[in-house]
Amino acid sequence: MATASRRRKQPELVRRTLLDCAARLALEQGLAAVTVQAVCEAAGVTKGGLFHHFASKQALIDAVVAELLEKLDADIEAAMATDPQPWGRFTRAYVTVTLDDLMLNQSSQWTALYISSLTEPSLRRVTAAWFAKFVERHRATDDDPTLEIVRLAADGVWLAGLLRDDGGPMPDLAGLRARLVAMTLAR
Amino acid sequence: MATASRRRKQPELVRRTLLDCAARLALEQGLAAVTVQAVCEAAGVTKGGLFHHFASKQALIDAVVAELLEKLDADIEAAMATDPQPWGRFTRAYVTVTLDDLMLNQSSQWTALYISSLTEPSLRRVTAAWFAKFVERHRATDDDPTLEIVRLAADGVWLAGLLRDDGGPMPDLAGLRARLVAMTLAR
DNA sequence: CTTTAGATACCGACTGTTTGGTATCTTTCA
DNA sequence: TGAAAGATACCAAACAGTCGGTATCTAAAG
Numbered sequence: 502m503a504t505a506s507r508r509r510k511q512p513e514l515v516r517r518t519l520l521d522c523a524a525r526l527a528l529e530q531g532l533a534a535v536t537v538q539a540v541c542e543a544a545g546v547t548k549g550g551l552f553h554h555f556a557s558k559q560a561l562i563d564a565v566v567a568e569l570l571e572k573l574d575a576d577i578e579a580a581m582a583t584d585p586q587p588w589g590r591f592t593r594a595y596v597t598v599t600l601d602d603l604m605l606n607q608s609s610q611w612t613a614l615y616i617s618s619l620t621e622p623s624l625r626r627v628t629a630a631w632f633a634k635f636v637e638r639h640r641a642t643d644d645d646p647t648l649e650i651v652r653l654a655a656d657g658v659w660l661a662g663l664l665r666d667d668g669g670p671m672p673d674l675a676g677l678r679a680r681l682v683a684m685t686l687a688r
Numbered sequence: 689m690a691t692a693s694r695r696r697k698q699p700e701l702v703r704r705t706l707l708d709c710a711a712r713l714a715l716e717q718g719l720a721a722v723t724v725q726a727v728c729e730a731a732g733v734t735k736g737g738l739f740h741h742f743a744s745k746q747a748l749i750d751a752v753v754a755e756l757l758e759k760l761d762a763d764i765e766a767a768m769a770t771d772p773q774p775w776g777r778f779t780r781a782y783v784t785v786t787l788d789d790l791m792l793n794q795s796s797q798w799t800a801l802y803i804s805s806l807t808e809p810s811l812r813r814v815t816a817a818w819f820a821k822f823v824e825r826h827r828a829t830d831d832d833p834t835l836e837i838v839r840l841a842a843d844g845v846w847l848a849g850l851l852r853d854d855g856g857p858m859p860d861l862a863g864l865r866a867r868l869v870a871m872t873l874a875r
Numbered sequence: 876c877t878t879t880a881g882a883t884a885c886c887g888a889c890t891g892t893t894t895g896g897t898a899t900c901t902t903t904c905a
Numbered sequence: 906t907g908a909a910a911g912a913t914a915c916c917a918a919a920c921a922g923t924c925g926g927t928a929t930c931t932a933a934a935g
Contacts, residue, residue: 620804629856631915653844654837669816
């Protein structure tokens with residue numbers, strides 16, 4: 502992040518850097534550590550620079566969360582596209598995306614931020630809307646008690662992932678993934 | 689909370705009030721709203737009074753979380769005591785306590801605070817240790833992939849409970865509970 | 876039963892720091 | 906030149922925490 506010194510005329514890159522730094526701070530040290538000053542320092546930009554790109558601190562955080570949700574959105578959509586079986590397609594994609602992220606990245610890139618977003622009322626509303634949209638959209642293929650349990654279990658894995666770095670127990674992700682997917686196929 | 693004026697000094701009661709107010713603030717307005725001043729005002733005590741009972745703000749929050757975990761601990765232990773079937777006993781208790789709390793209280797009394805505690809690294813460590821202790825202790829009766837999925841699903845319900853108030857979808861808790869418990873009985 | 880001394884419980888003004896945010900100035904690019 | 910991009914300096918509010926003081930309680934001595 503210490504680059505940026507004599508990069509003039511790269512506003513898009515500065516904006517990106519600010520978003521990345523804010524996200525990193527949030528997931529490494531908690532949402533409370535995301536102060537305007539800390540983000541600026543990490544990004545090698547002054548406050549004037551930050552407030553040129555974002556109207557307020559809240560706008561910054563909103564943008565970070567929006568990006569996170571967009572990425573999740575795209576990943577799930579992509580996973581669904583390669584799935585020939587209609588029944589439980591969304592649930593499978595949800596499980597796949599969630600667990601693959603945790604398996605690939607030693608420390609999930611997004612879990613902490615995602616969870617953090619649930620603690621602040623304003624962000625919670627955004628997340629709730631995003632989630633409701635999905636469930637509503639796939640009601641035809643994924644409205645089933647067992648599938649719901651599978652999705653809830655995937656959510657639980659998010660939480661377990663949070664505790665992993667602090668000595669919490671971590672399940673066998675590969676086996677878990679296989680089991681959960683299997684549950685979406687058996688009727 | 690506005691009483692307290694001409695009571696005989698009741699340190700224990702003041703301490704309790706401070707803890708309760710801190711918890712309420714956390715779950716109603718997020719952990720960020722738990723400022724020393726806000727807690728004092730809610731409790732009808734001055735800052736000097738608060739710092740007489742708690743060495744620091746962190747000590748206050750730690751005490752709140754410790755109480756929460758102790759209560760969970762006791763509830764789970766109580767639920768286990770009435771369960772004659774050894775296999776999956778801990779998992780059943782975990783499901784029961786989690787979902788009953790959500791069903792009884794329209795808005796869970798503890799979910800928000802519990803989740804909030806996961807965002808701050810220090811509190812996260814405490815929770816991770818608490819959780820690891822339980823899993824370790826009941827390894828003999830509850831170490832099984834299906835039981836693990838059941839527990840993870842219960843965790844997922846915590847999260848869903850958070851979103852409920854903001855338009856998120858809320859599952860049929862009674863049915864869900866029955867299904868999850870059934871999963872712990874079938875081998 | 877008093878008196879009294881020390882401890883406990885609490886108050887409220889105060890401190891230095893950090894917060895998000897703004898106003899103004901300079902540089903860079905088209 | 907003029908608009909965009911960013912730096913510098915500053916602000917009021919809020920923050921956690923401190924400190925000297927006072928009211929209240931407890932217990933032992935007189």
